[in-house]
Amino acid sequence: MVAKRLALIGESETLAISAKAKAMKAAGIAVVDFSLGEPDLPTPDPIKAAGKRAIEENFTRYTQAPGIPELKQAIVDKLARDNGVVYQTDEVIVSAGAKHSLFNACMALVDPGDEVIVPAPYWLSYPALVHLVGGVPRIVQTAEADDFLLTPAALEAAIGPATRALLLNNPSNPTGMAYSRERLAALAEIAVARGLWIIADEIYEKMLYDAAFVCTAALGEAVRQRTLTVNGVSKSYCMTGWRIGYTAGPRDVIAAMTKVQSQTTSSICSIAQKAAVEALAGDQGAVARMVEVFRERRDRVVARLQAMPGVRCRKPAGAFYVFPNVTAFYERLPAAAEKTHPSVRLADYLLEEAHAAVVPGIAFGAGDHIRLSYATGLEELDRGLHRIDKALARL
Numbered sequence: 554m555v556a557k558r559l560a561l562i563g564e565s566e567t568l569a570i571s572a573k574a575k576a577m578k579a580a581g582i583a584v585v586d587f588s589l590g591e592p593d594l595p596t597p598d599p600i601k602a603a604g605k606r607a608i609e610e611n612f613t614r615y616t617q618a619p620g621i622p623e624l625k626q627a628i629v630d631k632l633a634r635d636n637g638v639v640y641q642t643d644e645v646i647v648s649a650g651a652k653h654s655l656f657n658a659c660m661a662l663v664d665p666g667d668e669v670i671v672p673a674p675y676w677l678s679y680p681a682l683v684h685l686v687g688g689v690p691r692i693v694q695t696a697e698a699d700d701f702l703l704t705p706a707a708l709e710a711a712i713g714p715a716t717r718a719l720l721l722n723n724p725s726n727p728t729g730m731a732y733s734r735e736r737l738a739a740l741a742e743i744a745v746a747r748g749l750w751i752i753a754d755e756i757y758e759k760m761l762y763d764a765a766f767v768c769t770a771a772l773g774e775a776v777r778q779r780t781l782t783v784n785g786v787s788k789s790y791c792m793t794g795w796r797i798g799y800t801a802g803p804r805d806v807i808a809a810m811t812k813v814q815s816q817t818t819s820s821i822c823s824i825a826q827k828a829a830v831e832a833l834a835g836d837q838g839a840v841a842r843m844v845e846v847f848r849e850r851r852d853r854v855v856a857r858l859q860a861m862p863g864v865r866c867r868k869p870a871g872a873f874y875v876f877p878n879v880t881a882f883y884e885r886l887p888a889a890a891e892k893t894h895p896s897v898r899l900a901d902y903l904l905e906e907a908h909a910a911v912v913p914g915i916a917f918g919a920g921d922h923i924r925l926s927y928a929t930g931l932e933e934l935d936r937g938l939h940r941i942d943k944a945l946a947r948l
């Protein structure tokens with residue numbers, strides 16, 4: 554038997570579908586993959602060159618546990634430049650991806666039995682990360698009509714004596730929605746007044762297509778003192794495989810996270826850290842070009858989905874996901890042998906009938922929806938959406 558803490562972490566509902574999609578691809582079927590959680594574009598050349606240089610220069614040993622000073626400085630500079638929030642280098646820690654940053658943050662802040670508020674739809678790793686440290690995810694529903702954003706009233710109502718933190722993803726995976734300054738400030742005010750920590754996952758910061766990004770920690774000094782800003786280079790610089798994320802926050806929490814990290818991974822990949830310095834401190838032109846590519850795709854995907862009878866699709870502000878409501882099709886789905894959630898059955902149907910891989914919304918705590926990623930070329934997107942349209946019409 555394995556440790557009890559793992560009993561609370563379920564098998565991913567998406568696993569079966571992605572395994573099936575992989576098997577179909579291996580069998581030569583041209584599956585259009587709308588399930589990807591990473592940019593399809595390559596890492597920009599100057600960043601790759603910095604990684605190669607690090608190897609050539611034998612920068613290949615353990616580094617300082619919280620990250621090399623050069624990268625911590627680049628992060629501090631980035632937070633000041635892009636977000637208008639001032640940190641010192643000892644208020645920053647580099648980890649092996651933003652997911653690792655989130656885990657270390659939970660280890661540092663959450664005691665067994667502590668509750669962490671997680672708005673739904675949520676990124677599927679949030680409840681698992683909270684469970685792993687013995688915490689209790691307190692899932693709070695949001696409304697589609699309100700762009701799936703947490704309301705101050707819902708936050709207030711969810712806070713109890715055991716509440717320790719609020720985990721907020723802005724812009725959001727899976728909904729693509731982003732918070733306005735007013736809404737974010739109202740939530741932050743409540744969190745501060747009630748003594749909560751805010752774990753602000755801002756990994757999709759750069760992928761915002763209509764409005765300017767609002768960084769939670771930049772809302773004021775009182776908020777900054779209760780916020781851990783989690784970000785990284787995976788999405789903004791097409792560097793998912795390099796595994797570099799970071800956290801900025803109050804010195805004592807960063808020191809606690811450093812303790813966790815030094816005893817679990819010693820340090821982060823030296824080569825990837827050098828590449829991340831180039832990403833954050835170098836020319837930012839590639840980011841702007843990528844955002845334009847994604848904006849065009851978003852507009853195309855949303856327009857096509859909105860034109861499909863029965864599909865209800867709000868226009869997301871950011872990230873690279875759309876999260877349409879597909880309940881209109883649930884009653885028309887072929888009967889399933891076992892009791893499978895309709896969002897899973899619809900995803901399965903689309904894989905079989907349209908050769909299109911999507912993620913069922915139930916995986917994100919929102920069973921009325923499916924998630925489509927547009928981290929795929931326009932032609933491919935068009936082909937897949939055409940097939941989805943036809944398959945849904947046949948239902």
Ligand SMILES: Cc1ncc(COP(=O)(O)O)c(C=O)c1O
Pocket residue numbers: 590649650651652653676722725726754756785786787788793797798
């Ligand atoms: C909301 C959110 N946070 C964090 C991550 C993890 O990013 P990283 O690859 O830097 O660990 C992802 C990746 O899918 C994500 O969607």
